[in-house]
Amino acid sequence: MSACLNWEEIIQDTLPEIRELGRVGDAYPSSDHPGACEAFTRRVQIAESVLIHGYGLAAKFARRTGSLSEVAAIWRGMSELCGETLGELARLRDKYPYCGTPELYDRVLDYKLACDKRLNAALEEQECLKQPIPEGLFPPMN
Amino acid sequence: MPEAADPGGLVSADELKELAGWFDEFEFAFDPLSVRAREAEAKFNDRVQELFNMRICPRPSPSRIGFPGLSWPSSSAVPTIPA
Numbered sequence: 423m424s425a426c427l428n429w430e431e432i433i434q435d436t437l438p439e440i441r442e443l444g445r446v447g448d449a450y451p452s453s454d455h456p457g458a459c460e461a462f463t464r465r466v467q468i469a470e471s472v473l474i475h476g477y478g479l480a481a482k483f484a485r486r487t488g489s490l491s492e493v494a495a496i497w498r499g500m501s502e503l504c505g506e507t508l509g510e511l512a513r514l515r516d517k518y519p520y521c522g523t524p525e526l527y528d529r530v531l532d533y534k535l536a537c538d539k540r541l542n543a544a545l546e547e548q549e550c551l552k553q554p555i556p557e558g559l560f561p562p563m564n
Numbered sequence: 565m566p567e568a569a570d571p572g573g574l575v576s577a578d579e580l581k582e583l584a585g586w587f588d589e590f591e592f593a594f595d596p597l598s599v600r601a602r603e604a605e606a607k608f609n610d611r612v613q614e615l616f617n618m619r620i621c622p623r624p625s626p627s628r629i630g631f632p633g634l635s636w637p638s639s640s641a642v643p644t645i646p647a
Contacts, residue, residue, distance in 0.1 A: 478594035485592040529597075536596035543591075559620075560580065561573040 429483050433499045436472050440507050443469045447514040459521045462514075466522040469507055470529065476500060477533055484540070490548045497541035504534035574619045583611060 450458035480500040515523040586608035593601035
């Protein structure tokens with residue numbers, strides 16, 4: 423199988439799933455409305471699965487790329503995706519308090535922090551590359 | 565003595581390999597919240613701290629490690645607080 427996906431495509435394919443969460447959340451007047459919690463819970467589950475899977479793919483992409491600026495771009499994109507999700511959830515968690523919303527909010531917050539940590543590490547590493555390695559710290563690299 | 569154990573550098577190639585293994589396990593984990601990833605990160609951090617405490621912190625000698633552009637002040641240049 424030779425079909426390839428790039429990181430931008432994955433982000434672009436994930437974003438509508440996150441926006442759908444907001445759209446479904448807004449479609450009902452309250453979570454007591456018939457079918458509201460079921461529909462919203464389903465979107466919460468989908469959002470969680472695409473984010474968790476998206477994070478795993480980001481890790482794979484980051485490991486395979488040879489450029490720190492690309493690594494930073496991957497984690498920045500993933501962090502923004504988490505931020506977008508947090509925005510929707512923050513808006514809707516009081517409206518849907520029993521549909522898995524607070525739990526997903528906590529989980530996405532953890533994932534966003536993990537992305538930001540990796541983004542900052544990549545940026546820091548870029549800066550470190552500008553400094554010479556202290557002599558005598560590491561064995562000679564072949 | 566670190567020099568005898570590792571003539572190539574303060575941190576040996578085997579230690580770098582060990583650190584790289586831990587780093588790989590948490591930095592590129594599919595699930596960053598998994599116990600395995602968090603354990604790997606804790607082991608990495610502990611090992612870095614241990615190596616620093618053993619090899620670098622006790623003897624910050626400019627003759628052993630040279631930071632280009634950075635020179636250590638002589639003892640007379642260290643400011644003292646008047647009594």
